[in-house]
Amino acid sequence: MLRSSPTDEASPGVTIRIAGLRKNFGAFKALDDVSLEISPGELVCLLGPSGCGKTTLLRCIAGLEQQNRGAIYMGSRDVSNLPPQARDYGIVFQSYALFPNLTVEQNIGYGLAGSARDIVRQRVAAMLELVGLTGSEKKYPGQLSGGQQQRVALARALAPAPSLLLLDEPMSALDAQVREHLCTELRTLQQRLGITTLMVTHNQEEAMLMADRIAVMNQGRIEQYASPQSIYESPETPFVANFVGQGNWLAFEGNGNGHAQVGALQLRLADAVAPRCVGRLFCRPESICVNPRHSEENLFAAQMQDVTFLGNRCRMSFEFDELPGQSLTAEISARQLPPSGTRHIQVALPPHSLQVFA
Known part of the structure; x- marks a missing residue:
């Protein structure tokens, strides 16, 4: 020692x-x-x-x-x-x-x-x-x-x-x-x-x-x-x-009023962006909410794809229904994991978790 x-x-x-x-x-x-x-x-x-x-x-x-x-x-x-x-x-x-x-x-x-x-x-x-x-x-x-x-x-x-x-x-x-x-x-x-x-x-x-x-x-x-x-x-x-760490990236276009368009999804942002501003949104996997108990902003239907058990947490990949082909990753505790066989889930991207790289 x-x-x-x-x-x-x-x-x-x-x-x-x-x-x-x-x-x-x-x-x-x-x-x-x-x-x-x-x-x-x-x-x-x-x-x-x-x-x-x-x-x-x-x-x-x-x-x-x-x-x-x-x-x-x-x-x-x-x-x-x-x-x-x-x-x-x-x-x-x-x-x-x-x-x-x-x-x-x-x-x-x-x-x-x-x-x-x-x-x-x-x-x-x-x-x-x-x-x-x-x-x-x-x-x-x-x-x-x-x-x-x-x-x-x-x-x-x-x-x-x-x-x-x-x-x-x-x-x-x-x-x-x-x-x-x-x-x-x-x-x-x-x-x-x-x-x-x-x-x-x-x-x-x-x-x-x-x-x-x-x-x-x-x-x-x-x-x-x-x-x-x-x-x-x-x-x-x-x-x-x-x-440093893991992350998700989403290409966006600003559409005013603190919102960004990501494919068919409209996301509210904590940071204001100018209309027609383009760039990428960054989000840490652990900041994503899966099947939240309470109403959350930027809540959308998604399909669970795969789950990796990591001991005290699980890493889950999913796709938003309105954003097919764009796989994202969330990290949740084992207790938050949806029941076995579940595919349809609700996923929220809280505005404060979305960092803008214009």
């Missing part, structure tokens, strides 16, 4: 500011004018698909890649052109990058070279206690599980008491159950230490579970930078809506 202790000595969190960062690899634009600010003690996740630039951004901050343009500040220091060892950070790589020929205590103490032997011994002992591996000092990485290796890598990154912690997909090699457990523990430890943290991940569940804010990246740019709740409930671009 990761835990805080009186020996925790991480430096106070530092503000990280990225200003107009650009990075090219030949003709490929990996980072395209990226600007970002991370508050002291905040945990920010860079979230996006492979090749979107998130790892390149982390490596530029670490000094492992040199940006073509832009600046990187740690507090008031411009570290844009400093070597990695002058930037005051700890880093945990996707592969953990532990030295296989060194013991656990030697791996953790590696970044403390030059310190007095007693200080190194005390600091290593404190880090082992912090990550719950006291007693594993003499083991080698090959004798540890994946989760234990991740803890050693984290302890090594924290041992010099850096003011910034960089995490490059640190959970990707772990199975789902261990990953969720360590995500929770790592987040708790990060909050107790108050260390500014930047984590790269393509796993949206990790980002939602751990982050204060998420920067969703696409093609070298940040599409949205906001809290996990805002990212999920109020995506600012179609890419963010598609990448």
Whole structure:
């Protein structure tokens, strides 16, 4: 278990500011004018698909890649052109990058070279206690599980008491159950230490579970930078809506008075749209009401097509009678599932659940 202790000595969190960062690899634009600010003690996740630039951004901050343009500040220091060892950070790589020929205590103490032997011994002992591996000092990485290796890598990154912690997909090699457990523990430890943290991940569940804010990246740019709740409930671009969570899309044309025409359906919207405005409506599956007990707006007859049981919820596909060929998805609790054999249902799309992308 990761835990805080009186020996925790991480430096106070530092503000990280990225200003107009650009990075090219030949003709490929990996980072395209990226600007970002991370508050002291905040945990920010860079979230996006492979090749979107998130790892390149982390490596530029670490000094492992040199940006073509832009600046990187740690507090008031411009570290844009400093070597990695002058930037005051700890880093945990996707592969953990532990030295296989060194013991656990030697791996953790590696970044403390030059310190007095007693200080190194005390600091290593404190880090082992912090990550719950006291007693594993003499083991080698090959004798540890994946989760234990991740803890050693984290302890090594924290041992010099850096003011910034960089995490490059640190959970990707772990199975789902261990990953969720360590995500929770790592987040708790990060909050107790108050260390500014930047984590790269393509796993949206990790980002939602751990982050204060998420920067969703696409093609070298940040599409949205906001809290996990805002990212999920109020995506600012179609890419963010598609990448984070599940969703339904309906092509519409505005017909005035806060209504939109979707095929033969007329839907009332919470957001006003101009007459003849065209675009798409976005709706999360869990916001759809199936066979509502009370009268709802935008209530229409539908045909249930398929149901997938997901434990504490069910995912149901359906078509509106007046919108044939357009399959939509709703998520409901198992108790809300219509009786077996039912095909004819009533489905409502509440106005507040319909987000307009004009």
